[in-house]
Amino acid sequence: MKVLFDAIMVKYTGVTPTWTPASVACTGGLHREFAPQKNVMPYAVMHHISGNPEDTFTERGETYLIQFNIYTDTTSATTLDTIASAFMTLFDWCTLTVTGYYFIDMHRVFQTCYWNDELKNWTYVIQYRIQIQKTP
Amino acid sequence: MAGINFERQFKDFHHEVMAVVRANMAAKLDEAGDLVRDTMKAECPVKTSALKKSIRVRRDKKGQYIRVIAGDKKAWYIHLVLFGTSNRITKTGQDRGSTSPDNFMQRSIDQNIGKLKQILGEPIRDENNPKTFLSIKQVTDGDST
Numbered sequence: 001m002k003v004l005f006d007a008i009m010v011k012y013t014g015v016t017p018t019w020t021p022a023s024v025a026c027t028g029g030l031h032r033e034f035a036p037q038k039n040v041m042p043y044a045v046m047h048h049i050s051g052n053p054e055d056t057f058t059e060r061g062e063t064y065l066i067q068f069n070i071y072t073d074t075t076s077a078t079t080l081d082t083i084a085s086a087f088m089t090l091f092d093w094c095t096l097t098v099t100g101y102y103f104i105d106m107h108r109v110f111q112t113c114y115w116n117d118e119l120k121n122w123t124y125v126i127q128y129r130i131q132i133q134k135t136p
Numbered sequence: 137m138a139g140i141n142f143e144r145q146f147k148d149f150h151h152e153v154m155a156v157v158r159a160n161m162a163a164k165l166d167e168a169g170d171l172v173r174d175t176m177k178a179e180c181p182v183k184t185s186a187l188k189k190s191i192r193v194r195r196d197k198k199g200q201y202i203r204v205i206a207g208d209k210k211a212w213y214i215h216l217v218l219f220g221t222s223n224r225i226t227k228t229g230q231d232r233g234s235t236s237p238d239n240f241m242q243r244s245i246d247q248n249i250g251k252l253k254q255i256l257g258e259p260i261r262d263e264n265n266p267k268t269f270l271s272i273k274q275v276t277d278g279d280s281t
Contacts, residue, residue: 035223037231047220049239050246065246067237071222114215116222125219 001048004064004130005032007096007103008046022086025079026070035071041121042072042079044087049127060134062101065109070124077122080113084124091128104131162199168255169193169202175244176204187211206241 012030014020023030028043035043047067054061068087072080088108096103110127173193180188190211194203207214220237245252 033236034234037223037233038225039223041222045220045234047237049237050243052246052249065239065242067219067239069220069222069237112215112219116216119222119224121222123219123222 001051001062001064003099003101004066004096004132005046005048007098008066008091011090011094011096020086020090022083022090025083025086028071030068042070042083044068044070044083054131061104062132062134064130064132066128066130068124068126068128070126071121073121077113080122080124084111084113084126087126091126096130098132101132101134104133106130158199162195164255164258165195165199165202166193168252169195169204171248171251171255172204172244175248176206176240179240179244179247180206181217181238181240187214187217190214204241 009030010017012020013023017023026042026044028035028040030044030046031039032046033048035045045068047069049065049067051062051064054063068091070080070083070087072083074080088111091106092108094106096106106128108126109129111125113122113124115122170193173191176191177188180191182188187206190208191204191206194205196202216235218237218239218241221235223234224232226232
């Protein structure tokens, strides 16, 4: 679903791009599905967890579950919390411009964070449910 | 008057009605839980099978909800499977790549959402007579007060 991820990326960077607080705080950038090798933390990765068609007789709806993973390698969780807050401020109930679709809503459904003792980094997980409808 | 009769009948037979409702709800929850558990086991990534073995269903004592649980002491790493990990750099500096999230729990619900709605949305039936829907008339059958 390239158009959806493109819309998220535009929201993240800003249209011009003007760089939003989330993109300024997350210096390693936002990547889709995987980050480049040896990418410097902190960085964020967005994942497509699942999607469902929600069709009626005349309307073609789509629901997506999108996950942002934010990684920081500092022992303190301050940077992690700052970036996570910036992401939530930016994306909670935001409006995306998805080419070929009416945008319905984007709402946060779940978040958690944990310290990965093996990799020695923090992970902040934020999941969003996005609803869009195909334009005729 | 019909309204008063109905109210009296319902109060008189409240326990019988609720017994049928509870039994029905418990059976539906069991069916829904088993469906999600079976799909979760099929979708679960298997390497040592510890994670697959940890998937289980637990019903609360009052029978009001059901939980499908994954992860235990052996399968402690479930959060890393569900939500993914960052790139792993070895001591020699080699990048071994990241683990993408494999949220098989969410997927097993999404796959069965239609079936779950069907199971939980079915009309309540009397377990002693599964072909009939529950009604006040049926519960109060033989009593015309």
